Amino acid sequence: MVSFPNCKINIGLRIVNKRVDGFHDLETIFYPLGIRDALEVVESPDNTKEISWSQTGAAIPGAASDNLCIKAYHLLKKDFPTLPAVNMHLHKAIPMGAGLGGGSADAAFILQLLNTKFQLGASTEQLSGYALGLGSDCPFFLHNRSCYATGRGEILEEISLDLSVYKILLVNPGIHINTGWAFSHITPAARNNQLKELVQMPVESWQQHIHNDFESPVFEAHPEIALLKASLLENGALYSAMSGSGSSVFGIFEKKIALPINFPAHYFYKWV
Numbered sequence: 001m002v003s004f005p006n007c008k009i010n011i012g013l014r015i016v017n018k019r020v021d022g023f024h025d026l027e028t029i030f031y032p033l034g035i036r037d038a039l040e041v042v043e044s045p046d047n048t049k050e051i052s053w054s055q056t057g058a059a060i061p062g063a064a065s066d067n068l069c070i071k072a073y074h075l076l077k078k079d080f081p082t083l084p085a086v087n088m089h090l091h092k093a094i095p096m097g098a099g100l101g102g103g104s105a106d107a108a109f110i111l112q113l114l115n116t117k118f119q120l121g122a123s124t125e126q127l128s129g130y131a132l133g134l135g136s137d138c139p140f141f142l143h144n145r146s147c148y149a150t151g152r153g154e155i156l157e158e159i160s161l162d163l164s165v166y167k168i169l170l171v172n173p174g175i176h177i178n179t180g181w182a183f184s185h186i187t188p189a190a191r192n193n194q195l196k197e198l199v200q201m202p203v204e205s206w207q208q209h210i211h212n213d214f215e216s217p218v219f220e221a222h223p224e225i226a227l228l229k230a231s232l233l234e235n236g237a238l239y240s241a242m243s244g245s246g247s248s249v250f251g252i253f254e255k256k257i258a259l260p261i262n263f264p265a266h267y268f269y270k271w272v
Contacts (some may be wrong), residue, residue, distance in 0.1 A: 001040070001041055001042070001116070001117045002038065002039065002040045003038075003039050003112070003113050003136070003178060004036040004037065004038055004039070004109075005036060005037045005039060005094075005102070005104050005105035005106045005108070005109040005110045005141065006032055006033060006034055006035060006036045006094075006105060006125075006141075006144070007032075007033050007035050007079055007094045007100035007101055007105060008030050008031060008032055008033060008100060008101045008105070008137070008140060008141070008243075008249075009026045009030075009031050009033050009100070009243040010026055010029065010030065010031075010099070010212060010241070010243045010244050011029040011031055011161075011195070011199060011210060011239075011241070012027075012028065012029055012195040012199070012211060012212065012241070013027075013028045013197065013212040013213055013214060013216075013244065014027040014189075014191060014213055015024060015026065015183070015186045015189075015192045016188055016189065016191070017188050017190070018115075018188050019073050020100040021022050022038070023136070023152050024150070024152070024183060024186075024188065024190075025150065025151060025152070025196055026151075027149070027150050027152070027155060027191075027194070028148075028153065028195065028212075029146065029147070029148055029149070029150050029159070029161065029195050029199055030137070030140045030147045030153075030156075031146050031161065031163065032145065032146070033100075033168065033170065033250075033272050034272050035091055035093065035100070035170060035270055035272060036048075036092070036094070037057070037090060037093050037094050037102060037105070037106055037223070038090070038091040039089070039090055039091075039106060039110060039113065040087075040088070040089045041086050041087070041088050041110070041113055041114065041117060042086065042087050042090075043084050043085070043086060043118075044084070044085040044087045045084050046085060046210065047084070047085045047113070048085075048193055050073070050074075050077065050085050050086075050154070051070055051073055051086055051087075051088055052085075052086070052087045052088070053070060053086070053088050053089075053090075053271075054087075054088075054089045054090075054092070055089065055092060056089070056090075056091045056092070056158055057090075057091045057092035057094070058092040058093065058094050058107055059092075059097065060092060060118070061096075063067065067090075067103075067106075067130075068103045068104065068110075068134050068135065068138075069088060069106050069107055069110045070088070070108060071087070071107070071134060072107045072108075072110045072111050072114075072130065073110065073114065075111075075130045075134070076111065076114055076115070076120065076122070076130065077131065077147075079120075079126075080120045080122070080124075081225070082118075082120075083114065083118055083120065083213060084118065086114075088110075090106060091233065095172040095174075095178045095210035095248060095249070095268050096247040097177070098172045098244075098246070098247060099177070099242065099243040099244025099245055099247065099248045099253060100170075100172075100241075100243060100244065100248055101135075101137045101138075101140070101244070101245050101272055103135070104134065104135040104137045104138040104141060105138075105141045106141070107131065107135065107141075107142075108127075108131050108134075108135045108137055108142050109135075109141065110119045110143070110196040111130055111131060112142065113124060113125065113250045115127060116135045122219035124142065127142055128142060128154070131154075132152075132154045132172070132249075134155040134171050135222060136152040136211035136242075137149075137153045138158065139153075139154045140153065140156060141152075141167070143156055143158065145158050146158065146159050146160070146161035146162070148194075148195060152181035153184070156257070157196070159196050159199070163252060165255070166238070166250050166253060166254060166255060167251050167252075167253050167254075167255050167257070167271055167272065168230065168244075168250055168251070168253070168271070168272045169237075169248075169250065169251045169253060169259065169269065169270075169271050169272075170248060170250045170268075170269065170270050170271075170272060171180070171224060171228060171249050171250070171251075171263060171267060171268070171269040172230070172239055172246065172247060172249075172267065172269070173224055173228060173247055173249075173264075173266075174247075174250040174266050174267065174268070175222055175224065175225060175246070175247040175249050176247070177214075177218055177222075177245050177246040178249065179245045181246070181248070182214050182217060182218060182245035185216075186213055186214065186217065195210065197260075198210050202269060203239055203252055204237045204238070205236050206239040207233070207238075207239050207240070210239070210241070210260050211241070212241050212242050212243075214245045214264075215241070215242050215244060215246075216242070218242065218245070218246045219245070222246075222247065225242065225246060225247050225249060228249045229242065229249050231252070232249065232250075233250035235251075235257075235259050236257045236259065237250070237251030237252060237253055238252050238253065238254065239252045240252070251261060252268050
């Protein structure tokens, strides 16, 4: 069975409180974007090894055992011991460590894929619990629709937001931003208005009202990312922002805009 995990962008991201458990409460809009990895799972004839893992596409640093897909399998195996041994293959296309949730998407899709393929019967609530154990934005990918997110990012409310009348340019400059470092440079602050209300305004007005709290420290440390956002706005983006804790930046454009692409060769960019 094959599935195609997609990434997400954040339209606005506010850090509102630091919790006693060390996590932060946030407020954001998750919007799914059609840049995808590919996942394949087949039952393995070799039951002596629970997972046979292979991977192509962009290289993933670290040990394979640290991959969220493998961790997702073991979470299910613990509660569903009949889950058979599998051959699992991931083709990686979503930029990593880029504020796009690619690893979380892979993990969420694996949970769904294994549950469906092997008829485990796990409820949506159970899958959400496993997903949250893998990452704060992982539960979103079980919904995979425009959502207003609070808490750590796991409290989700589907909202009406359709950007299909526009085209979106996603650019990743290949700069890795450490999420822990980014959080350490944020001073949490509650706001009077909510992002779910602000995104109902015309897209043309978002730039004045919808912001990502991580941009200030990240742009100061990496001016190249600030220049990237400014370039998208100068070239006609109705709205541009950094996604997550960076370093990917996106711009929302009218479909009639024909933007010349002159990014450095090592940049990842794609129109969606």
